[in-house]
Amino acid sequence: MKEMNILLIAGCSGSGKTFIRDMIYNHKSYTDTSLNFHIPMQVTTRGRRVDMDGNFSEKADAYIFLDESMYDYLAFDNCLTTVTHFDGKSYGTLKKTLVSGKKNCNLIVASAEGIKNTIMDFENYPEVNIKTMLVVSNPEEIEDIIASHNGRDLDFAKNELAELMKIPFDVYIPNFVSKRVTEEEIFDKIDFDKLFRRK
Numbered sequence: 109m110k111e112m113n114i115l116l117i118a119g120c121s122g123s124g125k126t127f128i129r130d131m132i133y134n135h136k137s138y139t140d141t142s143l144n145f146h147i148p149m150q151v152t153t154r155g156r157r158v159d160m161d162g163n164f165s166e167k168a169d170a171y172i173f174l175d176e177s178m179y180d181y182l183a184f185d186n187c188l189t190t191v192t193h194f195d196g197k198s199y200g201t202l203k204k205t206l207v208s209g210k211k212n213c214n215l216i217v218a219s220a221e222g223i224k225n226t227i228m229d230f231e232n233y234p235e236v237n238i239k240t241m242l243v244v245s246n247p248e249e250i251e252d253i254i255a256s257h258n259g260r261d262l263d264f265a266k267n268e269l270a271e272l273m274k275i276p277f278d279v280y281i282p283n284f285v286s287k288r289v290t291e292e293e294i295f296d297k298i299d300f301d302k303l304f305r306r307k
Contacts, residue, residue, distance in 0.1 A: 110208035111235045113143070113304045116190070116218040116226060118275070119243030120268050124283040125217045128243055131291050133215055139295040143213045143304065148205040150216075151188070153179045154197040172202070189229045190222040201226075213304060220271035239303055242277040245284065278303065 115132075119125045133145045151172045159165040174182075179198050182188050188200030199222070206214050218226065223240060230236040279298055283289045 109233050109235055111210055112206060112208045112237065113210070113213040114206070114216060114226065114230075114236065114238045115213055115241060115303075116216050116223050116238065117241045117243065118218050118220065118223055118272055118277075119283075120245055120272070123243040123245045124288070125243050128241075128281060128283060128289065128294065129215045129217055132294060135291060135295065139291070141295065141300040142211060143300050144211055145213050145215055146207040148207070148214050148216060149202045150190070150199060151179065151182065151202060152197060152199045154195075171199075189226050190216050190218050191225045192219045192222040194219065210304075213300065220268070220275060223275055237304055239278045240275065241279040241281060242272060242275075244280050244282045 117125050117129050129147065133147055135141070135145070149172060150170075151174050153174055153176050156164055156168065156170075156173055157166045176198075179200070182202075183191065183198075183200065187203055189203050189206075190199070190201040192199040201216055216222075216226070227238060230238060281289055281294060281297065
């Protein structure tokens with residue numbers, strides 16, 4: 109396997125994982141990194157999200173939406189990584205859409221289960237450089253975040269956080285409702301080239 113960089117971005121529901129992933133991916137040219145960021149394709153067996161009016165609330169290309177049999181085929185054929193199961197639905201990242209090379213970095217939003225499965229998938233490949241980022245929420249805002257995020261409850265959030273706390277993360281990014289992290293703050297806090305041994 110060729111050398112590959114992967115950044116797994118985790119956090120409680122509503123913490124802003126996808127927001128931060130997209131901010132890193134769309135970074136401005138003035139930021140100090142030589143890495144090219146890439147978002148590999150993720151799959152799920154859930155349907156595309158809709159809002160209260162029945163309109164789609166997520167982009168059609170946010171995931172490849174699969175039925176259970178196709179997902180099971182891909183999983184059995186070892187085509188997926190970052191495999192996660194939540195609320196009776198399955199998720200994963202298509203391995204063939206990961207980009208290799210020292211100058212490239214794959215950005216993947218992951219749960220605690222997804223992080224563990226990704227590390228396990230590549231543990232025998234020292235050329236695959238996996239780093240982890242935890243998006244940290246303000247504890248005082250957790251209840252409000254959960255209340256506004258897909259109807260999930262506080263017990264779910266506590267269990268989710270407990271699983272994440274078992275993982276040693278390489279980078280921590282605070283992102284509060286009262287003070288959203290900026291692109292400049294992310295790139296000031298993280299030397300991506302150093303993180304992925306590019307210097």
